[in-house]
Amino acid sequence: MDLEWEDSARGQEYITWQELPYLKVEVKQVSAIGTSIWAIGGDRQIYLFVHSIDLPIRIKEEAFENQRWIPFEGFSSKLLPTDRPQFSSEDGLVKRIPEEIHLPSSAWAWEESSWKIEASLNGQPLDVKGWTYAVDFPANYHPQKLWSSCVRRRKWVRHRIYAAVDEWNAVEPINPNNPAEEPFVDVCVGGQDIVGAPNGHLSVWAVTAKGRVLYRQGVTAMCPEGVCWEEIAVSHEESHEVKQVGVGSMVP
Structure with missing residues (x-):
């Protein structure tokens, strides 16, 4: 689902819901920013929805x-x-x-x-x-x-x-030969205001069922899906297993 702001006849603002195209699998989680929406499907893989804009990518x-x-x-x-x-x-x-x-x-x-x-x-x-x-x-x-x-x-x-605008598109899994080998449990997108980042940069982080934290390299306005997954080293103590990740901006 997507939030959309509109003006009423009296000049007031109100919120309406607009249904997105069917993903063909049950949606478990979404994280959105700007014109892109990242989601985890029922198959525990990651999907991307990019809204169309006036100028094509x-x-x-x-x-x-x-x-x-x-x-x-x-x-x-x-x-x-x-x-x-x-x-x-x-x-x-x-x-x-x-x-x-x-x-x-x-x-x-x-x-x-x-x-x-x-x-x-x-x-x-x-x-x-x-x-x-x-x-x-x-x-x-x-x-x-x-x-x-x-x-x-x-x-x-x-x-x-x-070309995959206004529709869901599967993001490359960790293991293309066996996507179910390591499913995703969390995804978050943000970081568009990080100081020193390239123009149009977005930070996409994800967590797998094995507790691995992954960062999506190369996600920008001109490359919405990014280039590849990079593992970020974290502590793997039994009492500190990673389940969730969040993204914010770096304050100068």
């Missing part, structure tokens, strides 16, 4: 294709051992092959059917092939091929959107 994925000039061959994907991978992140430190970049979960959908070449550099239009040139890796890239251009690269892009 949209992420631009990038992969840079790198080539080097080879005498008598021209530009080639045959790179030096000290060079970055043929397909990489912008800084060249991470291999990013477009065909191997997958959606984080079923909550996301590709906006385009395939990867496309970005046809501009810092607002300057590029030719249809999208190559930019430089003396070496790393360096400043420019649209013109010069006599000193020993390397080149182009950027492949594809957008993904968070």
Whole structure:
């Protein structure tokens, strides 16, 4: 259920209840903040409900294709051992092959059917092939091929959107192969006002039936479901078994 404030004809405020879509399992507990609701279902797994907003959650994925000039061959994907991978992140430190970049979960959908070449550099239009040139890796890239251009690269892009809005979506369990192995007993979300946290940050904490305390990494406005669960070390004395967790703000 969700609380909703409305104005009456006399200008007074009152509270109405709005029923959310059926989760398909019995809801045992909810914790909500902003546009997101975290819940524990009857199967003791965690589910997420994200309200739709005016602007969709949209992420631009990038992969840079790198080539080097080879005498008598021209530009080639045959790179030096000290060079970055043929397909990489912008800084060249991470291999990013477009065909191997997958959606984080079923909550996301590709906006385009395939990867496309970005046809501009810092607002300057590029030719249809999208190559930019430089003396070496790393360096400043420019649209013109010069006599000193020993390397080149182009950027492949594809957008993904968070499609699971206004509906319940299962959050990745601790053990995807056996979700029932360690059920959840408590979940709490908050911490949007924690000092020094990134913009849109949320803190999601949970407790399992084994008394483990888990923190959901990477939960933000642009990544509602987060990235992974991280165990937080606590005392496991028999008289101090964790059953519940709460989230607040850090006061400066």
